[in-house]
Amino acid sequence: MTKALERREKLRVDLIRAAEQMIAERGLSGLKTRDLAREIGCANGAVYNLVADVDELVLRVGSRTLHRLDEALSAAESTGNPSPQETLVRIAIAYCDFAAENLELWRALFEHRMAADKILPDWSVNDQLQLFRHIYHPLALLLPERGREELGITARSLFSAVHGMVALGLEQRLVAVPLPALRKEIAGLVRAMIDGLVARAK
Amino acid sequence: MTKALERREKLRVDLIRAAEQMIAERGLSGLKTRDLAREIGCANGAVYNLVADVDELVLRVGSRTLHRLDEALSAAESTGNPSPQETLVRIAIAYCDFAAENLELWRALFEHRMAADKILPDWSVNDQLQLFRHIYHPLALLLPERGREELGITARSLFSAVHGMVALGLEQRLVAVPLPALRKEIAGLVRAMIDGLVARAK
């Protein structure tokens, strides 16, 4: 690897790190190419040698966020009471905690919209699909008679439901719920959902 | 009422209607003051005599959307099987259908973010809180031993969970789910949630 390419790679990493920090501090709408350039010590235009456009930059930050989220969910998956139901509750709570602790980065995952004609790169799509896998496994234990396809859909629904509670719960727009209350609500509703799913499966 | 003020009011209404149509057709990010001005036949700057800024404009469109949503949920509330459980399922499906039929306007409700220092006007906050009332009533019948406060929180959680399923379900980003499948999923999970809530309350 030549010296120039090394420097380029290092700059690209710096750029993504700076973008991550900027989103974390000022939100997705606070991300500005000129500020980034100043931060990593290059000209405004040079950003476009490291990255095609800001869309890609946001996606790269999103990929990092998704991987950290994945780790947080993995930790929750394998810690504590191994009953599938309580595992799912822990995963949901871990999702809530991650969102609260990484509020702006987590929001950026869902706020960001690309032009309708541009298609998501494969690596970004994959990053997202990996998430459901945490839910799939415990769910399969609880609903053994369901097929792969059906389980996948249910896993996605369960994730979406928890996501909704977290998303609206952390929104300050409406009456703000204190975080401990939100965690309790999520735990309660996840348990209820699973109870209901298992009972209906009988 | 003087002639000038009448004209102004009429223009303001035109402006909001034009903004509504523009969001519906091109999404929140497709809303441009210059296009609006051309649409309603005035200069770009005149928009700011009708409305403080685009934030207010988006909020006014949002208010209209929320009122139409309220009507759709009201219709679902009082039609068909009067059992509280099935009523809640119908409300959830109606929410899903409304979101699908008013995709961009519905998205605008949640995508729009104002500067952190600007506070939401009261009328906008009220519009939003009204929604939970549709869920509160059937839920109170199902969980008679819960207090007002507790019921309010559960209603918000239930709404949020359904919202999450609709939000991620209608996202084309991930694997797109056909609308009928999404409706079926929502119905199933709402029934499960309610089963679980009622069983746990015993």
Place this chain on the structure above:
DNA sequence: AGGAAATCTGAACAACGTTCAATAAATATT
């Protein structure tokens, strides 16, 4: 060392929300 290739720069562009001095219109006053 020297020419070719890649990279970096910062000025320039187009589009945006917003503001504002000047103009026009409407209303109030005499």
Place this chain on the structure above:
DNA sequence: AATATTTATTGAACGTTGTTCAGATTTCCT
């Protein structure tokens, strides 16, 4: 009815954006 005063409208201009690009600079290969 004529004039003065308040109000509304205009479109040019401002400050920020993301993005591009011709020229300057650096790096690379022989």
